[in-house]
Amino acid sequence: MAVLLGAALITGLRGSSPPDPRESLNLTSRTRFSPRYHSDLRAWEARRIELRRQILVSAGLYPLRPRPPVPVHRFGKLAKGPYVVEKIALETLPGFVVGANLYLPARLERPAPAVLVAHGHWKYGRTHHAEDYSVPALCANLAAQGYVVLAWDMVGYGDTHQLPHEFGSSPDELAWLFSPFSLQLWNAIRALDFIESLPEVNRSLIGMTGTSGGGTQTFLLAAIDERIRAAAPGGMVSASFQGDDVCEMAPGLRIDTNNVELTSLIAPRNLMLVAATGDWTRETPRVELPAIRSVYALYGQARRASAAMIDAGHNSNRQSREAVYAFFHRVLARRSWLAPAPAENPSLPLPSREELLIGDAIRQVARAAAADVLAEWRKMAIERTASMKDEELRERFAALFHVSLPAQVTTPSATNELLLLRTDTGTPVRVRWASPPSPEAPRYEIALSPEGLACGDCLKLPEGQGPVPARLVVEVFRANAPLPPFDLERATFHRSHLAERVQDILTAAAYVAPFAGGRPVELNCHGNARSWCLLAAAVAREDCPLEAAALLRDPFPDRLAELLASPGIAYAGGVATLLRLADRGGLPETAATMEK
Secondary structure, three states, X not given: OHHHHHHHHXXXXXXXXXXXXHHOOOOOOOOOOOOOOOOOHHHHHHHHHHHHHHHHHHOOOOOOOOOOOOOEEEEEEEEEXXXXXXXXXXXXXXXXXXXXXXXXXXXXXXXXXXXXXXXXXXXXXXHOEOOOEEHXXXXXXXXXXXXXXXXXXXXXXXXXXXXXXXXXXXXXXXXXXXXXXXXXXXXXXXXXXXHHHOOOEEEEEEEEEEEOHHHHHHHHHXXXXXXXXXXXXXXXXXXXXOOOOHHHOOOOOOOOOOHHXXXXXXXXXXXXXXXXXXXXXXXXXXXXXXXXXXXXXXXOOHHHEEEEEEEEEOOEOHHHHHHHHHHHHHHOOOOXXXXXXXXXXXXXXOOOHHHHOXXXXXXXXXXXXXXXXXXXXXXXXXXXXXXXXXXXXXXXXXXXXXXXXXXXXXXXXXXXXXXXXXXXXXXXXXXXXEEOOOOOOOOEEEEEOOOHHHOHHHHOOOOOOOOOOEEEEXXXXXXXXXXXXXXXXHHHHOOOHHHHHHHHHHHHHHHHHHHHXXXXXXXXXXXXXXXXXXXXXXXXXXXXXXXXXXXXXXXXXXXXXXXXXXXXXXXXXXXXXXXXXXXXXXXOHHHHHHHO
């Protein structure tokens, strides 16, 4: 098959080239997606591994490693009749603390189920109390019903002000994926670590809920951490809106996916979507829930995914909260469907905002400046990288840039030029054989330059006697265009131009590999294309290796780090790790020098 495709390319193809779908792709947080239905359990299990990794890589947290206990700072308790509320701060990174409130039933005879409560973007966060949204009412009623409850701050809210809510846009922060999204997911993981450690908590019965931005935190933590046994995200799981706050977006987070599919990762654990007629979840019973249930059905658990529709605007009002009480009453308290669900107690004493806030006392433990918090995040990332094997690092770089070898490459039969077409994405790659495949070819090469197919150096073959190498010249996506400025929302849904170029190199590699008969395909790259080739060589799998010896033989320009300055590059190991991964037979002296 590959030989026939190669022959077609050599002889040339007639007709018009198909359009490149990347040129018109323009996804945003408000794009209306068509939810995917899944019908094959084995395929879904593979997809689940991929999506969980995608969330953690986008957060700069992949792979998760064992963690020490969370340091906890306590600032006093307050008795409120059937429950007690305590002011605490969780030290999620050394010197960085997150304000929180721990609600406990006044009487506990045995370990109780627990609920994590993540607040949304309402003005007062975890202390906000109004008719349409109240964290204190939700937490106090759950505690009075017998649950241990933890509510904590988003970054920049309540007592948590060592960093503003909007940060993460500097080159250094981007390089280490230090962002509101990343830090809040990490804080949620540590909040779960803390509540699981409490002797008052039944570790096998932990749930989570939150609305709006808190709904995003809920489905993301439940997606990556199976310690969450029941999740009730509110006002967020939608096919028409994905969340556009800085803490809901991250480079690569929703490439080829959306919140509906990410929420499906919770299957087969208990899930209730809290929706409203007056916001973007208005179609939940008809659109989002059936798609999610298609995944639950693969496990024979379709009934574990449900929805509550509230006739209101974007909210966490009493009716929404009571839907949450009923859900946890059934799946965490393990009461019968026939048992009456608890109603909210209107006479329950609620703590005031002042009683919940820690205030100035938190400064005694919040000792890290913003730069210190970044330094601790960077230290954690470096330790994680040092613990990984090369193949794990290769996999992580590929996941960071969302690049892969295609399972199949076809060549359209009616084009004016030589064209490779990925069957998984439909993206075309223009190519030209400078020297066609032949049994006598001593080696196979892929040649690239920002000039694309017009590259004179790429077409120039070695002089002298003997067979010449078979060489495929490749024109990658927008080969001669400068990289556009970074835009967080676009990066959340689209590969970067750098990643698209690497993806095209891997497409060419997958096409040439069968001709090479198992030998590595050599990279012959010029100008700025050398940086693209370095990344492609670093991520190429062992079953389709790219030989980078010639690429590494000559010193790279001082601008190499600048050319590879993509979000997460430092978190994933940086240029030094790329150079090591690209070299599969001993790092040349010039490349070793570049590592320093």
